[in-house]
Amino acid sequence: MSLDYSKELTLVQGNMTMADLDNAIAKPMDTKPNKNYFIALAFTSSLLLLGVIAVSLTFYYGIGEWGNNQPVGWAFDITNFVFWVGIAHAGTLISAILYLLRQKWRTAISRFSEAMTIFAVICAGIFPIIHTGRPWLAGYLIPYPNAMQLWPNFVSPLVWDVFAVSTYFIVSLLFWYVGLIPDFATLRDRTVSKIKKFIYSLFSLGWRHSNRDWRHYEKVYMILAGLATPLVLSVHTVVSFDFATSVLPGWHSTIFPPYFVAGAIFSGFAMVVTALVFMRKVFSLENIITMDHLDRMNKIILLTGSMVGYAYLMEFFISWYSGVPTEQYVAINRAFGPYAWGYWVMVSCNSIFPQLFWFRRFRRSIPVMFIVVVLVNVGMWFERFIIIVTSLHRDFLPSSWGMFYPTWVDFSILFGSFGLFFTLVLLFTRTLPVVTMSEIKGVVEGAQPSHYEGDHNA
Amino acid sequence: MSKIESGYNKKSLPNSVSKIGGTLLAIGLLLGIAGFLVDSYRASYAYLVSFIFFLSIAVGSLFLVALEYAANADWSTPFRRISEFFAASLPLLLILVVPLFFNTSNLFLWSHAGYVHGDKMLEAKSAYLNTPFFMVRVIAIILLWLFFYWMITKNSRKQDETKDQVLTKRNITLSVIFIPVFAITITLTAIDWIMSLESKWFSTIFGVYLFAGVVWCSLAALTFSAIKLKENGYLHSAIKEDHYYSLGTLMFAFTAFWGYIAFSQYMLVWYGNLPEETFWFMQRWDGGWKFVSILLIITHFIVPFFGLLSYEAKTNVKRLKFMSVWILCVHFLDMYWLIMPGMSRNNHAYSFSWIDFVFPLVFIGILILVFNKMAEKFNLVPVGDPKLQRGLNFHL
Numbered sequence: 001m002s003l004d005y006s007k008e009l010t011l012v013q014g015n016m017t018m019a020d021l022d023n024a025i026a027k028p029m030d031t032k033p034n035k036n037y038f039i040a041l042a043f044t045s046s047l048l049l050l051g052v053i054a055v056s057l058t059f060y061y062g063i064g065e066w067g068n069n070q071p072v073g074w075a076f077d078i079t080n081f082v083f084w085v086g087i088a089h090a091g092t093l094i095s096a097i098l099y100l101l102r103q104k105w106r107t108a109i110s111r112f113s114e115a116m117t118i119f120a121v122i123c124a125g126i127f128p129i130i131h132t133g134r135p136w137l138a139g140y141l142i143p144y145p146n147a148m149q150l151w152p153n154f155v156s157p158l159v160w161d162v163f164a165v166s167t168y169f170i171v172s173l174l175f176w177y178v179g180l181i182p183d184f185a186t187l188r189d190r191t192v193s194k195i196k197k198f199i200y201s202l203f204s205l206g207w208r209h210s211n212r213d214w215r216h217y218e219k220v221y222m223i224l225a226g227l228a229t230p231l232v233l234s235v236h237t238v239v240s241f242d243f244a245t246s247v248l249p250g251w252h253s254t255i256f257p258p259y260f261v262a263g264a265i266f267s268g269f270a271m272v273v274t275a276l277v278f279m280r281k282v283f284s285l286e287n288i289i290t291m292d293h294l295d296r297m298n299k300i301i302l303l304t305g306s307m308v309g310y311a312y313l314m315e316f317f318i319s320w321y322s323g324v325p326t327e328q329y330v331a332i333n334r335a336f337g338p339y340a341w342g343y344w345v346m347v348s349c350n351s352i353f354p355q356l357f358w359f360r361r362f363r364r365s366i367p368v369m370f371i372v373v374v375l376v377n378v379g380m381w382f383e384r385f386i387i388i389v390t391s392l393h394r395d396f397l398p399s400s401w402g403m404f405y406p407t408w409v410d411f412s413i414l415f416g417s418f419g420l421f422f423t424l425v426l427l428f429t430r431t432l433p434v435v436t437m438s439e440i441k442g443v444v445e446g447a448q449p450s451h452y453e454g455d456h457n458a
Numbered sequence: 459m460s461k462i463e464s465g466y467n468k469k470s471l472p473n474s475v476s477k478i479g480g481t482l483l484a485i486g487l488l489l490g491i492a493g494f495l496v497d498s499y500r501a502s503y504a505y506l507v508s509f510i511f512f513l514s515i516a517v518g519s520l521f522l523v524a525l526e527y528a529a530n531a532d533w534s535t536p537f538r539r540i541s542e543f544f545a546a547s548l549p550l551l552l553i554l555v556v557p558l559f560f561n562t563s564n565l566f567l568w569s570h571a572g573y574v575h576g577d578k579m580l581e582a583k584s585a586y587l588n589t590p591f592f593m594v595r596v597i598a599i600i601l602l603w604l605f606f607y608w609m610i611t612k613n614s615r616k617q618d619e620t621k622d623q624v625l626t627k628r629n630i631t632l633s634v635i636f637i638p639v640f641a642i643t644i645t646l647t648a649i650d651w652i653m654s655l656e657s658k659w660f661s662t663i664f665g666v667y668l669f670a671g672v673v674w675c676s677l678a679a680l681t682f683s684a685i686k687l688k689e690n691g692y693l694h695s696a697i698k699e700d701h702y703y704s705l706g707t708l709m710f711a712f713t714a715f716w717g718y719i720a721f722s723q724y725m726l727v728w729y730g731n732l733p734e735e736t737f738w739f740m741q742r743w744d745g746g747w748k749f750v751s752i753l754l755i756i757t758h759f760i761v762p763f764f765g766l767l768s769y770e771a772k773t774n775v776k777r778l779k780f781m782s783v784w785i786l787c788v789h790f791l792d793m794y795w796l797i798m799p800g801m802s803r804n805n806h807a808y809s810f811s812w813i814d815f816v817f818p819l820v821f822i823g824i825l826i827l828v829f830n831k832m833a834e835k836f837n838l839v840p841v842g843d844p845k846l847q848r849g850l851n852f853h854l
Contacts, residue, residue: 005530005626006844100707102854233718245729252730255662257722310641314662321586321649322660323579324734358634 011105011443014287018441021288022186025433025440028283029187033430036282044422051416054409055130063133065409071395072404074388077131078242080414082384083267084124084421085165085239086260089232090268091117092172095179096228099221105296107439108289112279113272114176115432119424120271121169123417128161130413157241164238168231175224181207182217182438236264243387250330250391253318259311266304266350267380270373273297275425277370279434288435295363301376302357308383309351326396334390338403342386349379465695465850466839471830479826486819493813494557500813502561503801507793508817509554510651511675514668514789515825516551518676519544520607521640524633527610527626533704535849536694537684538840542614543832544679547825548607551600554821559596562589565800568657580657587654595650599643606636617842626844644669655800659738663723670716671792677712678785681705683829685779687838694839696850699773703854706772709785713766717759741799745808754795757788790818 016024058065068075091114098106129135141152141162152159185207188200207213240260243251253259273294280289319331334343353375356362363369394401428434493501519541526534562569568587574580580587609632613625645665653664661667685702687693727735742751762781771777794814802808840846 003623003627004844005623006847008532008848230714237718237722241726241729244726247730247732252726252732253662254664254723254726255666256726258663258666258719306638306641310645311662314645314665318660318662321583322734323582323658 047419054412076410081127086264088120089264092232096225249326262307270376298363305354346382349375483823489816502564512821514672518672527633532848533852621842674712675789678782682782710766713762
């Protein structure tokens, strides 16, 4: 297949007019959902219910319901936390960092992935609270001068986590909402239902599509993008500090911050592709979220997956190079010990299968990419599980060695978090525009000023 | 296509460029040889600092070329030749590395059989840290870089005449293969030349640390030359502030990236407080080194961060020129800070010497002379590149 490098790729295909775009994007909100939608919703909300039951049992009986033991004090809870925080990275990367880098293709997927960011942070936020075993005391994590003069320990990375994740959630939500304002106005102007009109009017904050509105909007959007960029990188950095600031072999490693961030973007993109593959089909948005978009996302998956692979190699090499026996032992134990199966699931899913994306044919094949991204999701969950459990399960003294066996409550909470996530995603697709209506119009063929300038100037 | 041809005329750089380069090289060589005669121990370290600085620009520039192809970027196409010309210094690494090979015993404690013998840690490492394997690695890495340099630039130059798009496609393939190769080779370079100076120290992020600095200073070299060349009419006339803005953004991004990586490394070592790791930072705090360490934070992060933060700064030609020279100097300081404390490992009182500062003259002289030679032979703008028109049309 020959490409013409002298031309940029068309972002929106099928010669869609502005009105076509509005109609295509607003269609899920204007029409009644079909049976399949309710089947899907029933399935995800059942999973959610299972999770609610398991969490309730945990609250009632305590975390003895889980498989956690001595020496494995952290297991599924923190694994799930890190997994979901990781998923939350794609949205802001796409909406903020790609915005700062002026990647116009982001417009088609930014809204949807930002929504996934917010839902993933919600899922993640559950775990630090429930893993303490006394969730009713979580308020003490907020630093305020209470009557007991009790302050959180500011030198603890677990407290940094609270600050990082909650700040990230607030900024992501604001960023998402600001982007939604012009779209709310568009929806307000086109809806015929009175109730909807009232709701849309409320959220559009009196937006009139005027020049002044846009001027303010673009400034705010730029500033929020600038703020969100260091934030998104800091969140997973702080999560990596939870492990790396300790002196535990396998956790204490200086590469952890960038390694975790790369892994987070990797897993986030994989989750976004997983959902986009269905979403663009179900809502007939193939002309807006084109194969070129998926192709580019798969390239980023390949890049970040290889970065993660680089980190695996570095960790393994340096553990040998360091000459520290405990470091060497942990590395060997990970790869060939009782959890070797998990380690090799992690390595193959994260660093080997994504290598298929070197080939354009596989990057543009829906079945191949779907299988790969699902494997990446699995692999990234296992990565956190392997990091956490293998460093803990064999303590420095062989008398403190053990194994971790998850219970059905552990699994139910994990599945429950998936239920929560996908329930929220499903509800979102029917209530808000899944593609940024206002921005996508700016990248339609003919909307760019270069098309006028090209022949006249210089 | 007429627009491309009307905006660019190939001409040689003025004679003063080769004069400056030649003078720097001659003075540097004289003083450098004197340095080796006076104090070969110190001179080996000082030479290594400049060698890594030179290597950073040479291979970092090749990385920038590969990055453009891999990312299918168009705004940087009008500048690409500048990076290609800087990368043209890569073959000289094969010669410039020779003085270091003769001085491995000055630089690396692990190269002394007597020192390693009886030390369990070093004996265990000796499968990797031994002089023959070290030299094989170094040469193999340079040859790998040369292979990609030759292939990519050959296609790029051929395209000036043929305008064949297939060459772009070939270079994209070469570039995407080069990027992982570069990741691994630059990591090994960091470990072999810098980390192993302190044979017992280790840090998993170290390769990324050097990578951040390498790309940063290559961007600065590119920005400075691009603006200078454009001002004097050697580049395409359609290049404008918007293009510089992108360069400024990238320099800013890598300032932040370096800060992030440097902080991660320091913070985790500090927090872990394990003696096998902290001693490396202690060395850079003892004696007068704490002033250099603090200076590095200010000059490597704070000044360029705020100096390049605003939109105005990134489109201000004067500011960009100043910051790019600043960045080049600071990258040298960074290499100095990484390498020189190794030589004072036995006596805490470290003092500067004139020898520390003579080798940059040699290497900067070489960079200028090679660049000049390339500019004589080849176009400074890739006139046959299909993305050139897109790149020239680029605006914010």
